[in-house]
Amino acid sequence: MPAERKGEEKERTRKIFQVFLFALTLGMLVYFCISGNNLAVLVQSLPGINLFWILCAAASVALNWGMDSLILHTLIFHSSGGRYRFGSAFRVTMVGQYFNSITPYALAGQPMQFLALTRQGISSGAAVSTLVSKFLAYQTSMTVYSLLVILVKYPFFRSRIQGFMALAFVGFLYQAAVVIALFLFSYSPGFTTKIIHGAVWLLTRAHLVKNPEETGEKVRGQLQFYLENNRAIQGKWLLRVKIYAFTFLQLTALFLVPFFIYKAFHNPGAPVFDMIAAQSFVTMISGYTPLPGAAGAAEGSFLVIFQMFFAPEVIQRAMLLWRLITYYSCIVVGAFFAAPERRAGKKAAPRAGRAPSVPQPETETEQAVNSGGIKHE
Secondary structure (H helix, E strand, O other): OHHHHHHHHHHHHHHHHHHHHHHHHHHHHHHHHHHHHHHHHHHHHHHOOOOOHHHHHHHHHHHHHHHHHHHEEEEHHHOOOOOOOOHHHHHHHHHHHHHHHHHHHOHHHHHHHHHHHHHHHOHHHHHHHHHHHHHHHHHHHHHHHHHHHHHHHHHHHHHHHHHHHHHHHHHHHHHHHHHHHHHHHHHHHHHHHHHHHHHHHHHHHHHOOOOOHHHHHHHHHHHHHHHHHHHHHHHHHHHHHHHHHHHHHHHHHHHHHHHHHHHHHHOOOOOHHHHHHHHHHHHHHOOOOOOHHHOHHHHHHHHHHHHHHHEEEEEEEEHHHHHHHHHHHHHHHHHHHOOOOOOOOOOOOOOOOOOOOOOOOOOOHHHHOOOOOOOOO
């Protein structure tokens, strides 16, 4: 097939995918508006809401995105040793936010971020290294955050929510199990190699991988790069402190949103730490729900836990505002970045003193092989 015709077909596929994403985004927004007359309830609430605090809630979500991008930018710059713009990191962040929001267990977020990074010219080894390191930092921080909240605030919540704390403990155990699995991936090459063999076999059976033997070798080479880069990160304490500090700030910004909504309804100052703790419980409980955006569990746990703070006549409206600001905003904003961008022509140049990067492919075929032989398009 002539290269020009092949390029036209790829561009047509890209446009079709964009239309699909737009239709999906519009459909989810329409569903939110008509389900339970949510839009009418919110419109009726507007005259009594303090806009300043709503803007603070929106700014907290934006700060969450910004910190996520900063973490990604820091890790990519370290692993690739080349120039990497913050705007590129923000695009990858919003790709993850979008696909995390529309898929069960947020399963598509990281694969789509991997695709976005490789299209920006980042080697597949550096992309995997970055995403796994970032996810490990997030899950570890979330587990520690949750443990501190349980230890400090357990008596407070136990006295107000009968029997509901068991769900929080299940959520905590789920977070801890994910962290243990990630540590096994990072520090047990034998365990990880078995996972790779299984993944390559499944992808081959699904006809998504060509040449499974060659693919396995390439992926194992990228795994070795990841392990070497992970060891390099472990030895850089300043980098680790920065990543975990950014992650704790990211989580705190997200957990502050219900407090700002509480203030928007002209309520007196409830203890901000109690509300941060309450939101961390909501996140723990809804984290293991196998539906896009933890639908149902997120709303239900918010209504049950935050009834301690909000008056009965406003808690439904508060929940809708919280859901709109923290969840649907990710879908609306992320939709502008979700479609795959065109491949970057120039790769990041390595610097002396940085972790060595995998040689960058120059052709379409080499790029497919370097990313594991997966047919992205």
